[in-house]
Amino acid sequence: KITGPICVNTNAPGTGNRKDEVTRMDIENLKDVLSKQKREIDILQLVVDVDGNIVNEVKLLRKESRNMNSRVTQLYMQLLHEIIRKRDNSLELSQLENKVLNVTTEMLKMATKYKELEVKYAALTDLVNNQSVTISLLEEQCLRIFSRQDTHGSPPLVQVVPQHIPNSQPYTPVLLGGNEIQRDPGYPRDRDVRPPPDPATSPTKSPFRVPPLALINEGPFRDCQQAKEAGHSNSGIYMIKPENSNEP
Numbered sequence: 658k659i660t661g662p663i664c665v666n667t668n669a670p671g672t673g674n675r676k677d678e679v680t681r682m683d684i685e686n687l688k689d690v691l692s693k694q695k696r697e698i699d700i701l702q703l704v705v706d707v708d709g710n711i712v713n714e715v716k717l718l719r720k721e722s723r724n725m726n727s728r729v730t731q732l733y734m735q736l737l738h739e740i741i742r743k744r745d746n747s748l749e750l751s752q753l754e755n756k757v758l759n760v761t762t763e764m765l766k767m768a769t770k771y772k773e774l775e776v777k778y779a780a781l782t783d784l785v786n787n788q789s790v791t792i793s794l795l796e797e798q799c800l801r802i803f804s805r806q807d808t809h810g811s812p813p814l815v816q817v818v819p820q821h822i823p824n825s826q827p828y829t830p831v832l833l834g835g836n837e838i839q840r841d842p843g844y845p846r847d848r849d850v851r852p853p854p855d856p857a858t859s860p861t862k863s864p865f866r867v868p869p870l871a872l873i874n875e876g877p878f879r880d881c882q883q884a885k886e887a888g889h890s891n892s893g894i895y896m897i898k899p900e901n902s903n904e905p
Contacts, residue, residue, distance in 0.1 A: 802894060 877898035
């Protein structure tokens with residue numbers, strides 16, 4: 658770009674050098690060339706400006722891309738945390754299901770044991786009823802034996818079981834501790850001997866066979882051990898008079 662004046666020497670030293678002189682046409686051509694170069698420079702300046710804007714836009718896009726990548730990373734981490742939380746929840750749910758299954762199994766076992774206990778209770782109830790019937794039969798045998806002994810003139814014995822049960826209060830023998838029989842001391846003793854109950858009409862048929870019992874006239878003994886030491890080894894009815902007792 659030419660900014661200063663152009664000097665042209667029109668007074669040549671010789672005519673032979675006229676061909677080297679700068680003509681007006683050359684100046685015009687030079688101006689045209691300079692104008693073209695100026696336009697090209699302007700165009701290049703515009704291109705540079707446009708490229709600068711593009712560079713700025715590229716920088717902005719890169720910044721937005723970094724922000725977007727950071728946001729995507731945050732979302733990815735949130736997704737991982739959510740997956741881990743759901744996995745933990747599924748694990749807790751599985752553990753809870755296992756606990757429910759274990760509790761259900763325990764309940765089934767307890768129900769089975771309860772049914773077994775019911776069966777055992779029913780069997781024990783039948784056994785107690787059978788023993789009650791057996792005890793009733795033994796009481797009747799004792800009453801018959803004692804009544805026969807009284808008719809033969811033997812010394813009177815203290816009555817152990819009631820001879821007759823009043824109609825107002827039904828009597829049911831009950832097993833107590835030490836194989837004792839619960840009795841009501843208010844029952845009268847001067848009653849007739851009650852006949853033995855019919856086994857066919859008894860509420861519970863006893864599976865036990867009651868052997869015949871022998872009445873031992875010797876005694877009284879202090880306890881069963883003394884009777885055994887005295888040489889009595891057979892089953893029977895012995896007269897027992899405990900210590901500190903006035904009656905056998």
